[in-house]
Every structure is written in C-alpha cells, then in structure tokens.
Amino acid sequence: MGRATRAIIDLSAICQNYNLAKSLASGSDAVAIIKADAYGHGAIRVALAMEPEVPAFGVACIEEAIEIRDAGVKKPILLLEGFFTADELSTIAKQNFWTAVHRIDQITMLEDAQLVAPVKVWLKLDTGMHRLGIDATDFREAYDRLHACENVSDIVLMSHLACADELDKPHTLQQGALFDQTVRGVSAPHSISNSPATLAWPTMHRDWIRPGLMLYGASPFEASQVNADKLLAAMTLESEVIAVHDLQAGEAVGYAASYVCEENTCVGTVAIGYGDGYSRHAGTGTPVIVNGQRTRIIGRVSMDMCAIDLTGLTNVGVGSKVELWGAQLSVNEVARHCGTIPYTLFTGVTRRVPRYYI
Numbered sequence: 118m119g120r121a122t123r124a125i126i127d128l129s130a131i132c133q134n135y136n137l138a139k140s141l142a143s144g145s146d147a148v149a150i151i152k153a154d155a156y157g158h159g160a161i162r163v164a165l166a167m168e169p170e171v172p173a174f175g176v177a178c179i180e181e182a183i184e185i186r187d188a189g190v191k192k193p194i195l196l197l198e199g200f201f202t203a204d205e206l207s208t209i210a211k212q213n214f215w216t217a218v219h220r221i222d223q224i225t226m227l228e229d230a231q232l233v234a235p236v237k238v239w240l241k242l243d244t245g246m247h248r249l250g251i252d253a254t255d256f257r258e259a260y261d262r263l264h265a266c267e268n269v270s271d272i273v274l275m276s277h278l279a280c281a282d283e284l285d286k287p288h289t290l291q292q293g294a295l296f297d298q299t300v301r302g303v304s305a306p307h308s309i310s311n312s313p314a315t316l317a318w319p320t321m322h323r324d325w326i327r328p329g330l331m332l333y334g335a336s337p338f339e340a341s342q343v344n345a346d347k348l349l350a351a352m353t354l355e356s357e358v359i360a361v362h363d364l365q366a367g368e369a370v371g372y373a374a375s376y377v378c379e380e381n382t383c384v385g386t387v388a389i390g391y392g393d394g395y396s397r398h399a400g401t402g403t404p405v406i407v408n409g410q411r412t413r414i415i416g417r418v419s420m421d422m423c424a425i426d427l428t429g430l431t432n433v434g435v436g437s438k439v440e441l442w443g444a445q446l447s448v449n450e451v452a453r454h455c456g457t458i459p460y461t462l463f464t465g466v467t468r469r470v471p472r473y474y475i
C-alpha cells in the first residue's frame with residue numbers, strides 16, 4: 118500500500134458548507150470560489166461535485182478556468198483577476214467565462230475585440246483594499262463605456278473587503294458605504310461578500326456572495342463565531358507512525374537537537390513533513406491526534422517526517438493513524454500554532470499527498 122500520508126476530502130461537507138452560505142444569504146446567489154485548486158482540495162473533483170447546486174464558479178485566472186472546463190464542468194467560471202492580455206478575450210467568450218474588469222485599459226481591450234459572443238463582466242471597484250479595482254472617481258466612466266460596449270452582455274458591480282474577518286473594525290461598513298455612494302443610480306447586481314462577510318456581515322450579502330474558505334470548513338475568524346462554528350471540515354490530512362523510540366530524559370529529537378526530553382519520552386516518527394505541506398512552523402506543542410488521542414509535535418518538522426509525543430497514550434505504535442488536521446482537529450487551531458491562517462495550510466498541501474474523495 119505504500120506511504121500512508123493522504124488528504125481525505127469529504128465532498129458532501131463542501132456541499133453542506135455551500136448550503137450554509139446560501140441559507141445565511143438567502144436572497145443571494147453564490148459563486149463557489151475554487152481558485153488555487155479549490156484551496157488545495159482539488160478543483161476538478163470539487164467543481165464536478167458542486168455543479169448541480171452552483172450557478173457559477175470563481176477562480177483567479179484563465180489557466181485555472183480552462184483546466185476545470187476541460188474536465189467537463191459546464192457552468193460559468195468567473196476570473197477574479199480578470200484577463201491580463203487581449204488574446205484571452207476570445208477564449209473567455211467561447212468558453213462562457215465571466216471576467217472581472219479592474220483597470221481602464223481592460224475596457225479598451227474589450228471595446229477593440231472581435232468576439233463570437235458578448236461576455237459578462239464583473240466591474241471591480243476599489244473601496245479601500247487598494248489591491249485591484251477602479252477608483253470611485255473613474256467608476257461612472259468605466260460603467261458607461263462597458264454598458265455601451267457591444268462585447269459586454271451583463272455587468273455585475275463588485276468590490277472586495279479588506280477586514281471582514283475583524284468584526285470590531287469599522288472598515289467593512291466604510292467600504293460598503295463608499296460602494297453604495299459610488300454606484301448610486303446604476304441598476305446592476307452587487308457582489309461584495311467573501312467568506313467572513315457571508316458569515317458575519319449581512320448588509321454586505323447583496324446579489325452575489327463569493328464564499329471560498331468557508332466551503333472547505335475552516336473559519337476565517339480568529340475567535341469562535343456562531344455561524345463559522347457550524348462549518349464541517351472537508352479535508353482530513355493524515356499519516357501514520359512509522360517508527361517508535363523510547364528516549365531517556367536529556368536525549369534530543371530531530372534536526373538541530375532542538376527538543377530535549379525533560380523526562381523519559383516515547384517518541385513516534387510520523388511520515389509527513391513540510392515536503393507534504395505540513396508546516397515547518399508547527400513547533401513543539403502543535404496538536405495532533407493519534408488513534409483518537411490528542412498529543413503534540415515535538416522538535417523540528419523535517420521534509421518527509423516529524424516527531425510526536427506518544428508518552429502515556431494507550432494502544433499506539435507503528436501503524437497508528439495520525440491526524441494532522443481535519444474532522445477531529447480544527448485546521449484553525451493548527452494554523453494558530455503555526456502563526457499562519459488556514460488558507461496557507463490548505464493551499465500548501467503538495468502534489469505528493471494523494472487526495473481521496475468520499
């Protein structure tokens with residue numbers, strides 16, 4: 118059977134999390150965001166499983182969209198970064214992709230193109246994130262040019278929130294107010310909400326929500342949040358114990374001998390490391406589950422392996438299953454120990470880790 122390291126992906130959990138998003142924003146449609154290989158969960162399998170329920174998918178760029186389309190997914194696919202060069206427009210039109218427009222020169226490219234069909238455009242306004250988007254002062258001209266352009270079928274007005282995961286900050290409502298002030302008098306659907314806004318900022322829901330992270334069962338928030346607490350983990354990252362060593366107090370574990378046993382310690386070596394995407398920032402004390410029992414990482418994570426503390430656990434040894442995060446251990450908790458966010462842990466799981474779908 119070989120190396121036991123794998124990611125088990127629960128597709129029904131993803132569909133249930135999508136339905137939670139829909140029920141929280143009951144008046145809205147929901148684009149399922151599956152960029153970065155569905156946050157490491159496998160975009161093709163995720164899209165095929167969700168397609169019956171989902172009106173459209175969102176990815177970063179045309180390369181991601183083509184891969185999903187070639188796999189047989191028929192629904193529209195929104196390019197969140199838009200197009201980079203004019204030659205992408207004929208593929209966008211032919212493949213029924215939707216595209217963000219966040220720069221004025223993209224409008225010129227649309228006006229100059231010869232297309233088989235007009236395309237649906239998501240006009241992106243910068244309301245304070247200052248990453249992508251047209252300035253409020255240029256919005257009206259941009260909208261009017263797109264509206265007049267025969268290569269444009271429909272226009273959705275979108276923006277992206279910088280601080281929606283921080284519930285006590287004023288930025289989200291300020292961004293919403295600038296959005297409303299800027300688009301006043303224009304009749305077109307709105308789209309503002311990512312996962313945290315879907316979960317916690319109902320006035321941002323509008324016509325189209327754009328949930329990503331929450332589909333995969335991780336919370337975008339640092340602290341517990343009533344809706345986020347209902348999410349179901351979709352990915353269980355697991356491996357097994359492949360060696361056991363009984364060490365004396367004073368003996369060291371792993372590279373740099375950075376962990377020194379304070380007492381006699383039973384150490385398990387687990388077949389997963391940063392070459393699989395298990396973070397090297399998972400220091401001593403990061404939780405893991407062995408045979409249903411909670412214990413901790415000790416010492417440095419290496420490329421292919423890491424060490425865990427088996428002292429005092431019952432019924433564990435070579436072959437015991439180890440969960441790094443998933444159904445029994447929240448990826449949010451692991452991310453906190455690594456000084457990062459669930460987004461990077463999910464997207465960091467490497468090609469060496471086979472995905473199994475249930």
Ligand SMILES: *Cc1c(COP(=O)(O)O)cnc(C)c1O
Nearest residue numbers: 150197277311312327328329330
């Ligand atoms: C990635 C992304 C989303 C989804 O964000 P989550 O925080 O994962 O829900 C929504 N909108 C845009 C523009 C994005 O780039």
